[in-house]
Amino acid sequence: MRAAFRSFPLLAAALGLCVLSACATPPTDPDALADFKQTNDPLEPTNRVFYKVNDGLDKAVLEPVARAYRYVVPEPVRDSVHNVLANIDSPVLLANDMFQGKPRRAGDTLARFFINTTAGVVGIFDVAAKVGYPAHESDFGMTMALWGVPDGPYLFLPLLGPGDPRDDTGFGVDIALDPLTYVGKGTIVTVLKWSRYGLNLVDLREQALDPIDNVRRTALDPYATFRSLYRQHRASEIEKARNDNSRLTTPGW
Amino acid sequence: MTMTRRHLVMLAAAVALAPPAWGQTGDPVAFVNRSASELIAALDNSPTEAARRQALQQIVDRTVDVDGIGRFCLGRFWRLATPAQQQQYLALFHRTLMISITARLGDYKGVKLVTGRTQPTGDGTLVASTVTRPGQQPVSVGWLIGNAGGTQKVIDVVAEGTSLRQTQRSDYTSYLEQHGDNLQALIDGLQRQAAGQS
Helix, strand or coil, rough: CCCCCCCCHHHHHHHHHHHCCCCCCCCHHHHHHHHHHHHHHCHHHHHHHHHHHHHHHHHHHHHHHHHHHHHHHCCCHHHHHHHHHHCCCCCHHHHHHCCCCCCCHHHHHHHHHHHHHHCCCCCCCCHHHHHHCCCCCCHHHHHHHHHCCCCCCCCCCCCEECCCCHHHHHHHHHHCCHHHHCCCCCCHHHHHHHHHHHHHHHHHHHCCCHHHHHHHHHHHHHHHHHHHHHHHHHHHHHHHCCCCCCCCCCCCC | CCHHHHHHHHHHHHHHHHCCCCCHHHHHHHHHHHHHHEEEEEEHHHCCCCHHHHHHHHHHHHHHHHHHHHHHHCHHHHHHCHHHHHHHHHHHHHHHHHHHHHHCCHHCCCEEEEEEEEECCCCCEEEEEEEECCCCCCCEEEEEEEEECEEEEEEEEEEEEEEEHHHHHHHHHHHHHCCCCHHHHHHHHHHHHHHHHC
């Protein structure tokens, strides 16, 4: 799962904006056109505006919060928080592993969930990784990719950050797939749910502090660098899932 | 006389035992392992920060095709550049790369590399490896080994699925597109960056 507040209206709004206003015009030079097609970012002018807005928001709010979190909370505790949050995501992960037709990965997720919930004390310790069930990424964007859905044009959305129609839709589906989305009513449950989203966001941002710092410091065009990193990272996770077929069910103890 | 003979024997033994000379096309995995152990040894044996920097620089110059990567990163703009601009850009690219490598010299302490599978690609052989550092998650790093002017060299580094030269190329070409395809703007930008970081 990526940033926590993803929803469809924003997607529609972004697509609407393109109709209303600035879409990049394809260049005429054949080499430039090849680059343009490879980047697949026809909404670039709009995306850049959203990137700027997001970047400002991030520097003003999320980054300081993540920095404070790193400063105040010692690393072992942060790791535990991360592990608990990851463990809560297990049902969504499992569903996607199965949708992808990846029994080995589904087995890993299931084993991880049982081991970490019990031996790992409600997910605080990632015991499973130590006994041969490593974590992996799995979400509905990846599932659709394995089903043959193309990623589509790059989309940088406010609050949600980098993505594309496939992965942003996948994010919405993942929320719908999460059993906890439907659990309970009342103030306490609502507060817990939003705390989870909030904590997830801070946890993700804390982990990304150094890489993002690094890009901001060294890239001439951070927008393009993040775009490239996002695309490459997704492609590599999808390929990893695609090729994860013939290995032993039991870890090689 | 005995001295000379022993000297000769040792020389012959050294020649026989030495890995295939630098620059010959050999096993890419052996090349990666050799370069890595050389790098680790150089970092461990250099007494001062300056010495480590210098050792690193030498190894990078010998094992990495910095010029080739620099050309790649400019994409279609390489051909549009004048020879003077190309030269200026490459010099800056060397500097930028060395700054980014030496910026986190402390990170290389206790680093270990284990090579994995190889995979042929369009322009070389990708050697997979796992890099571990004390107290850190292991990172998967791929080394693209290609032929640069008859010598075997690293032509790309792929960390956790993201290619260094691909990422750098999108940065540079996009910056150029944002600045009216003006190469001088990129050169100025790189210059500012190098000045701000060194």
